[in-house]
Structures are given as C-alpha cells and as structure tokens.
C-alpha cells in the first residue's frame with residue numbers, strides 16, 4: 001500500500017502557515033506557482049498567477065475561482081470547499097491530515113484554550129505494548145515521520161510518566177524541518193522526578209512536569225514543574241489544560257501511554273485522535289485505552305473518521321462526536 005503522506009513539497013508552506021497563524025495573521029493562503037508552495041496573506045494572492053491556491057479560514061468564501069478554501073468549524077471539524085482549480089492529490093492528503101491541526105490550534109489560541117490531538121500506534125487487536133511493557137516500536141518509518149511533523153506543528157508534546165520512565169523518549173523533531181515543541185510529562189505523583197537513571201527528556205532544559213501540589217520534590221536541574229490540585233488522586237485534564245493555556249500553550253500532541261490518553265478521552269479533552277494501525281496481532285498486552293466499564297454501546301465515545309495509507313499501515317484521524 002502506498003504512503004499518502006510521502007510528498008513533503010507543501011511542508012515548508014505549512015510551517016510558514018503555522019507561524020503566521022500564531023502571529024494572528026488571518027486569512028492566509030498557500031500558493032503554488034510552479035516554483036513550489038509558499039504561504040502568503042490571502043490579500044496578497046493574485047489567483048491568475050498561481051497554479052493552485054488554498055485559502056485558510058474562510059477567505060474566498062463564495063468565490064470558487066479563487067481556489068480551494070479550508071475551514072475549521074467547531075463541532076464539524078475540517079471543511080474543504082473545492083475551488084475551480086483542483087488540488088493535486090498528494091497536497092490534498094497532507095492538508096486533510098495537517099490543516100485541522102493548524103486551524104484547530106489557531107481557533108484554540110484565539111479562544112484562550114488548548115487544542116489537543118491524541119496519538120496512539122497500535123496493533124490490529126488494539127494493543128500498544130506487550131504485557132511486560134518493554135519499549136518496542138510497533139509503527140513504521142512513515143508513522144515516525146508523521147509523528148515528527150505533528151510535533152513541529154504543535155506548541156507542546158505530552159506523555160504520561162510511565163512512558164517517560166519506560167521508553168525514555170526524546171520527543172524532539174528530527175525527521176523533518178520545524179520548530180521544537182515544549183515537552184511535557186504528566187505525573188500526578190511526581191514519579192518521573194524520581195527516575196533511577198537520567199532521562200533523555202530532562203537532558204535539555206525546558207521540559208515541564210505537571211504534578212499534584214507537593215509532587216515536585218527535588219526536580220532535576222532545568223526541569224520546570226507545574227503543581228495543580230489533584231481530584232480523587234488524579235489531575236483533571238481540564239485543569240491541566242487551563243493551566244497550560246495560561247502559560248501560552250495552545251496546542252498539544254499527546255503521545256500516550258494508555259492511561260494518559262484514556263484520562264483525556266474520559267475527560268472529554270481530546271479534539272482529535274490519531275490512531276496508527278500496524279498489520280500485526282499481539283493477542284495479549286497493553287490495550288490502547290483503559291476506560292470505566294460501560295453496559296451499553298450508546299455510552300461509548302464515538303467518532304467521525306478518515307483514513308490515510310501509510311506504507312502498508314493505516315492512519316485513522318478520528319474526531320469525537322459531540323465535541324463543542
């Protein structure tokens with residue numbers, strides 16, 4: 001199966017769009033003139049000079065001759081209104097996956113909230129690790145590249161303490177060009193601060209640990225701690241997000257593990273969920289989600305979903321139904 005996210009030609013323009021949207025420039029457009037894609041203020045675009053134009057955030061509404069228009073609508077997700085000139089398939093696929101993140105993050109920034117994208121790489125039977133939880137890579141090279149693009153588009157990357165301790169990830173952008181996100185570990189008890197060995201996350205200054213009041217005991221040098229009131233032993237995702245938004249974080253790529261992702265799903269705090277499915281069955285091991293027992297399908301979180309081929313694997317981009 002092909003990799004539908006293999007063509008990076010629009011990537012530099014998406015990074016420019018990220019910067020412009022963060023600065024509050026809107027509407028903007030991506031323009032392809034034959035010399036590659038670039039990002040411009042929508043008002044600067046001369047449609048006749050461009051082979052392809054994509055307007056972000058409502059510009060060009062009602063003027064299809066001006067190009068395709070992408071909108072992020074709270075409750076509905078990404079809307080793509082086609083223009084008269086068709087977009088090439090590779091660019092359209094990149095936009096379907098990454099434009100919701102840019103537009104959702106911009107809307108969240110304007111509203112003073114945080115746009116959260118959860119990600120999990122799982123087997124066909126919904127497992128993310130073997131029973132012993134030893135770090136093993138289920139994904140493929142295309143998924144790794146996708147994850148690094150997502151890190152570059154978001155203000156911050158977050159993992160739970162067990163993932164930080166067990167997998168010792170770096171959570172940096174290395175596979176593509178782009179800015180480095182703030183790295184955040186959620187650790188209610190502060191266990192990540194008592195690691196038996198130095199963690200790579202803490203090697204560079206600037207990592208932030210979110211913990212309960214009193215949990216930040218002797219943090220390693222350069223590690224910032226955010227202490228919040230715990231409720232029933234845990235931190236409420238909504239409270240975590242409020243505190244991070246107050247500090248200027250408006251988009252988060254939440255990379256697991258199961259308990260952290262589940263607490264955000266249960267707390268209705270995910271705007272998007274990306275599930276990478278690898279063609280393998282474990283038959284045992286750690287499930288992608290750990291949620292309270294329910295007795296009816298009607299009580300289960302449900303999603304609208306689109307799929308993307310990732311070199312023999314599949315990426316599902318899922319939007320929770322009923323998300324405001």
Ligand SMILES: NC(=O)c1ccc[n+]([C@@H]2O[C@H](COP(=O)([O-])OP(=O)(O)OC[C@H]3O[C@@H](n4cnc5c(N)ncnc54)[C@H](OP(=O)(O)O)[C@@H]3O)[C@@H](O)[C@H]2O)c1
Pocket residue numbers: 119120121122127128129133134135136138159160161162163164166167186187188189190191192233234235236237255256257258259260261263286
């Ligand atoms: N395949 C994949 O995509 C993927 C991705 C990531 C991880 N993994 C695997 O997943 C496993 C780890 O997952 P896991 O579910 O065991 O653990 P986890 O989610 O990584 O971490 C759980 C810990 O995070 C903290 N935490 C999470 N939510 C919290 C909340 N609402 N309030 C306060 N603290 C919270 C707690 O830390 P404290 O204990 O400090 O309170 C909790 O014990 C590893 O085997 C790893 O390799 C797989």
